[in-house]
Amino acid sequence: MIPDTTNVEIPPEAVEGAAKQSRLSFGLAVTAMASHDDRIVVISADTLDLIGLRSFKDRFPSRLIEIGIAEQNAMGVASGLATVGLRPFVCGYAPFITARSMEQLRNDIAYANQRVVIGAAASGVSLGVAGGTHHAVEDLALMRTLPNMTVLVPADAHQAWHATKATSGISGPVYIRLGGRIEEPPVTEQESAFRVGKAQLVREGTDITIIACGCMVAPALTAAEGLKIRGVSARVLNMHTVKPLDEKAILLSASETRKIVTAEEHRVTGGLGGAVAELLSQRLPTPMRLVGMPDKFAIVGPTDKVREHYHMDANGISQACLDLME
Numbered sequence: 001m002i003p004d005t006t007n008v009e010i011p012p013e014a015v016e017g018a019a020k021q022s023r024l025s026f027g028l029a030v031t032a033m034a035s036h037d038d039r040i041v042v043i044s045a046d047t048l049d050l051i052g053l054r055s056f057k058d059r060f061p062s063r064l065i066e067i068g069i070a071e072q073n074a075m076g077v078a079s080g081l082a083t084v085g086l087r088p089f090v091c092g093y094a095p096f097i098t099a100r101s102m103e104q105l106r107n108d109i110a111y112a113n114q115r116v117v118i119g120a121a122a123s124g125v126s127l128g129v130a131g132g133t134h135h136a137v138e139d140l141a142l143m144r145t146l147p148n149m150t151v152l153v154p155a156d157a158h159q160a161w162h163a164t165k166a167t168s169g170i171s172g173p174v175y176i177r178l179g180g181r182i183e184e185p186p187v188t189e190q191e192s193a194f195r196v197g198k199a200q201l202v203r204e205g206t207d208i209t210i211i212a213c214g215c216m217v218a219p220a221l222t223a224a225e226g227l228k229i230r231g232v233s234a235r236v237l238n239m240h241t242v243k244p245l246d247e248k249a250i251l252l253s254a255s256e257t258r259k260i261v262t263a264e265e266h267r268v269t270g271g272l273g274g275a276v277a278e279l280l281s282q283r284l285p286t287p288m289r290l291v292g293m294p295d296k297f298a299i300v301g302p303t304d305k306v307r308e309h310y311h312m313d314a315n316g317i318s319q320a321c322l323d324l325m326e
Contacts, residue, residue: 020186022160023121023178027052029164030089030119034060037168041081043067043074045092050121051178053091071097075104075116082114094120094136094177095127102142109173110146117167117174124215124265125298126180128306132297139177141270144243148172150196151243153272155217156186159240162194170196177214182303185218187238199246205235208321209253212263213239213272216291216312220263223317232325245275247283254286261289261320265312268292289320 034040034056041063042056048066057064067074071092078088090097097120098105109116120139127134143151150170154160160178167174187202194200202217203224212220217238224234235257237249254260260280262273273290280286291312298306307313311320 020157020183021179021181022154022157022184023050023119023180024052025157025160026119026121026164026176026178027056027091029161031056031059033165033168034063037087038063039085039087041065041086041088043078043081043088043090045069045071045074045090045097047091047093047121050093050181051091051119069096071101072104075101075108078116079104079108079112079114082116087115087117089117089119091119091121093134094123094139095134098136098139098142106146110148113148113172115171115173117164117176119164119176119178121178122180123177124179125293125306125312126182126215126303128298128301128303131300135298137265137267137293137298138270139175140242140264140266140272141274143175144270144275146173149243150174150241151177152196152241153177153213154240155214155238156184156188158186158188158190158192159194162192163240166194166196179215180303184215187217187221194240197241197244197246199249200238200240201235201249202238203234203236205233205257207233207257208259208261208324209235209237209257210261210263210317210321211237211239211250211253211272211276212317213242215265216263216317219312219314220317222314223321226314226318227321230322232321234321239272242272242275245279247279250276250279251284254280254284259287259321259324261291261317261324263291263312263317265307266292267295269295287324289324291316291320
């Protein structure tokens with residue numbers, strides 16, 4: 001009988017120990033799931049500390065493979081392990097586990113429809129001072145173009161825990177986009193319901209809808225609160241699943257509020273904004289603004305300053321909404 005790990009209870013350390021960071025919550029969830037399912041194995045691309053896998057290594061040393069900075073090889077190994085019935089979790093840095101191993105992701109994982117979970121930490125510009133080579137601002141575009149791939153973007157540590165558990169019910173490959181070594185303010189409750197492909201309504205609104213994912217959900221809520229003072233009622237959707245997209249929630253919001261702003265720490269081409277625009281252009285043309293990285297490589301600097309520079313913050317979201325209201 002195949003163990004069911006979707007109901008593994010969330011221990012206190014999944015909140016406190018994760019230090020409000022989705023990357024660490026993911027590592028804690030995988031470790032908890034592994035205690036119920038001996039098919040779970042971890043392939044680490046030099047991420048024992050980044051994803052908090054020391055506990056996994058101590059408890060299940062024979063089920064952890066430290067493959068080093070060899071992301072292409074990690075995908076091949078994961079595909080092979082999945083072929084013989086194991087459940088591989090590949091843990092890597094988002095900018096490298098995607099772009100560097102794209103051929104293997106496409107052919108070995110997605111084309112073969114392997115049951116492999118990819119935990120990609122340090123996404124967006126969370127590695128701000130490391131420069132463009134270490135920024136992952138095209139990973140959503142890459143991942144959502146792959147057939148069979150599910151793409152999850154949890155908004156905080158709580159949701160990262162639930163998203164990781166939810167992979168037990170997915171038969172194909174999954175990409176989970178995680179944050180870096182930066183605190184992510186909690187925007188969901190510890191026991192909030194999580195359904196793959198079902199957006200979470202985190203704030204009601206009637207004038208405009210902000211559709212955000214990942215670390216941009218928190219500033220979207222801040223923006224909505226500021227807009228209220230200016231007489232604008234903003235709805236906020238936490239689009240934690242970029243693929244499959246919750247088309248029903250988007251179409252409903254577009255029909256009710258008639259204006260849409262998307263917010264993501266990703267290029268405005270190909271990611272969440274692109275997915276929403278593709279849907280609405282065909283089903284319900286709606287005025288939109290897309291908040292995210294422009295078509296350029298980001299400047300080097302502290303993450304908060306990089307975000308501010310490219311308007312990937314509450315002020316940027318607010319301004320996009322006000323522009324659309326004019």
